[in-house]
Amino acid sequence: MRNLSASLASVVLACIGCGSSGSSSNPAGSINGCVPSDFTAAPATGTVSVKYGDPIGLVYAPRCVSIAAGQSVTFAGDVSSGSTFSVHPLRPGGANGGPSGTTGNPIAAQDTGSTYTVSFPAAGTFTYFCRTHEQMGMYGAIQVR
Numbered sequence: 001m002r003n004l005s006a007s008l009a010s011v012v013l014a015c016i017g018c019g020s021s022g023s024s025s026n027p028a029g030s031i032n033g034c035v036p037s038d039f040t041a042a043p044a045t046g047t048v049s050v051k052y053g054d055p056i057g058l059v060y061a062p063r064c065v066s067i068a069a070g071q072s073v074t075f076a077g078d079v080s081s082g083s084t085f086s087v088h089p090l091r092p093g094g095a096n097g098g099p100s101g102t103t104g105n106p107i108a109a110q111d112t113g114s115t116y117t118v119s120f121p122a123a124g125t126f127t128y129f130c131r132t133h134e135q136m137g138m139y140g141a142i143q144v145r
């Protein structure tokens, strides 16, 4: 009986993790958890920073960002918190097999280092995710106008 209780507790805990990251952050019609109204406009000039990993957690922030064509985005992990691409491998595309967005995604896979800057020359909606934590809601999208 003790083993059964422990098993049930594990299942419950696992499902709490699923519920908090899955359906609620990836509504129907969204792309990597972003609906059109989610895309926050970045400052009109300069490089936009998207943070990831600890200390903010298994997320990208901002998750849904809107930039102008020609702007760049820097994915920036806090090394002192252990947030690198080794821990959070960056991948272009739709998380959990979802829609990948506009073709010609300029984001390249990253497995080492902690910061990566990528330029977006053309309009579209470009997706990315963490290969390790995509099922936990670690993904986002960049809308280029």
Ligand SMILES: [Cu+2]
Binding pocket: 058, 087, 088, 089, 130, 131, 132, 133, 134, 138
């Ligand atoms: Cu990750």
